[in-house]
Amino acid sequence: MANGKALNGSGAKRSGGSVTVFIFLWVTSLLLGRTLVPDASRHDHSYEPTRRKNVVQLPEIPQQLFRTHRTAWRERAAARILYLEQQADRERCRSVGDQAEQRQREKTLEGIARQLEEAGHAISARRRLFSGAAALERTWANLRATDVMLLGLCSDEDLIGRSADVLSHVEQHLRPGNPLRVRVEAIAERMEVHGPEPGDRGIFVLALSASYEALDAEFSRVRSLSVILRIATFFVLLGAAGLAAWGWYCPRSLNLCFIPKGQEIAACPSQEFLVKKDTVPSYYAQQVDVLVTEAAGLAGAALTVIASLRRIQGTSTPYMLPLSAALLKLPTGALTAFVGVLLIRGAFLPGLSELDSSAQIMAWAVIFGAAQHLVTRFVDARARETLSDVGRAPTDPEPGSPGTESAPAPTKKGPTHDV
Numbered sequence: 001m002a003n004g005k006a007l008n009g010s011g012a013k014r015s016g017g018s019v020t021v022f023i024f025l026w027v028t029s030l031l032l033g034r035t036l037v038p039d040a041s042r043h044d045h046s047y048e049p050t051r052r053k054n055v056v057q058l059p060e061i062p063q064q065l066f067r068t069h070r071t072a073w074r075e076r077a078a079a080r081i082l083y084l085e086q087q088a089d090r091e092r093c094r095s096v097g098d099q100a101e102q103r104q105r106e107k108t109l110e111g112i113a114r115q116l117e118e119a120g121h122a123i124s125a126r127r128r129l130f131s132g133a134a135a136l137e138r139t140w141a142n143l144r145a146t147d148v149m150l151l152g153l154c155s156d157e158d159l160i161g162r163s164a165d166v167l168s169h170v171e172q173h174l175r176p177g178n179p180l181r182v183r184v185e186a187i188a189e190r191m192e193v194h195g196p197e198p199g200d201r202g203i204f205v206l207a208l209s210a211s212y213e214a215l216d217a218e219f220s221r222v223r224s225l226s227v228i229l230r231i232a233t234f235f236v237l238l239g240a241a242g243l244a245a246w247g248w249y250c251p252r253s254l255n256l257c258f259i260p261k262g263q264e265i266a267a268c269p270s271q272e273f274l275v276k277k278d279t280v281p282s283y284y285a286q287q288v289d290v291l292v293t294e295a296a297g298l299a300g301a302a303l304t305v306i307a308s309l310r311r312i313q314g315t316s317t318p319y320m321l322p323l324s325a326a327l328l329k330l331p332t333g334a335l336t337a338f339v340g341v342l343l344i345r346g347a348f349l350p351g352l353s354e355l356d357s358s359a360q361i362m363a364w365a366v367i368f369g370a371a372q373h374l375v376t377r378f379v380d381a382r383a384r385e386t387l388s389d390v391g392r393a394p395t396d397p398e399p400g401s402p403g404t405e406s407a408p409a410p411t412k413k414g415p416t417h418d419v
Contacts, residue, residue, distance in 0.1 A: 115142040173214035180207040229324040237331040247290025255282040260354040297337020300369025333369035340368030
């Protein structure tokens with residue numbers, strides 16, 4: 001029996017050692033694979049006109065795509081690049097009689113190839129920390145500029161076909177009183193019957209470019225608010241962590257213990273103690289009291305986050321603004337729990353100055369942690385308002401509203417006579 005146990009033990013050790021060696025070899029192969037693959041972002045991609053069939057598959061990219069195309073927006077951008085490149089190849093096959101116009105078309109097509117190449121580099125470059133937003137903006141800025149330039153090169157038949165799409169995009173992002181929108185609406189209505197006239201194409205190009213700029217502005221507001229919320233979350237978390245560290249090293253300075261009158265028990269957030277003679281509540285303060293209180297507040301805030309998920313809707317924006325607003329609730333709940341218990345400890349709330357057990361302290365910490373919704377609900381409302389503005393045409397200010405000057409009423413004049 002002893003020999004059998006020894007053999008079983010040696011077999012287990014051998015199997016454990018083989019698993020360890022296998023894991024070590026696997027991790028080493030992954031690290032070597034990362035180092036052997038060249039980083040496209042370190043190369044200076046100077047532009048040279050190419051005749052490749054696919055802009056996405058650049059000469060040095062195929063070995064890198066297995067780790068770069070992992071997010072949904074990159075895959076969608078890659079498909080958009082293929083579509084725009086096919087449209088550019090179609091326009092390259094069409095020529096015009098005027099030599100000057102033909103040279104201008106060739107220069108424009110070279111610029112389109114350059115921008116598609118930049119978009120291809122943006123989606124295929126190795127991802128780094130906090131680089132996703134920059135790559136996304138770089139990609140879609142080049143793709144939208146390409147779409148605008150293709151509108152300026154397409155034939156009259158294609159211009160008529162794209163008029164409905166341009167009109168829809170303009171109505172979605174420009175104000176009803178915008179001069180470009182008004183002219184595009186009139187041109188689109190006339191173009192369906194009489195066809196395009198000289199100058200219509202330029203108006204369409206300007207209107208589409210302006211609508212893309214308005215869309216970029218809408219996305220910029222969402223991105224800036226998301227960044228602001230993340231920074232605020234970091235600083236609130238830093239403040240809560242600082243209070244926990246302060247309570248750990250100086251527990252008596254942040255006293256959260258209670259000694260009710262007529263009782264011989266000192267109640268602290270972490271535990272309870274028998275009261276000694278001639279002692280004060282700060283004598284029983286523990287290092288983990290602030291940390292335990294903030295943990296209870298964090299749990300209460302987590303409950304409000306779960307409850308708020310039923311109102312969260314999907315968004316077409318690439319920035320996770322609802323998630324940023326939800327994450328702010330967690331450290332805020334920890335902070336409000338500490339502040340709430342501290343207010344009870346200072347007899348700021350009448351009738352709650354004598355908590356007689358650790359369970360009561362923790363219960364009130366959970367309640368105060370959930371009460372952070374009274375503060376963060378304004379942030380939630382602002383986030384919903386910002387998201388609802390994306391893709392919705394802004395309205396013109398009503399006459400007489402704040403910020404607008406009403407035109408003076410015309411004065412009625414009587415008939416004049418020459419003398």
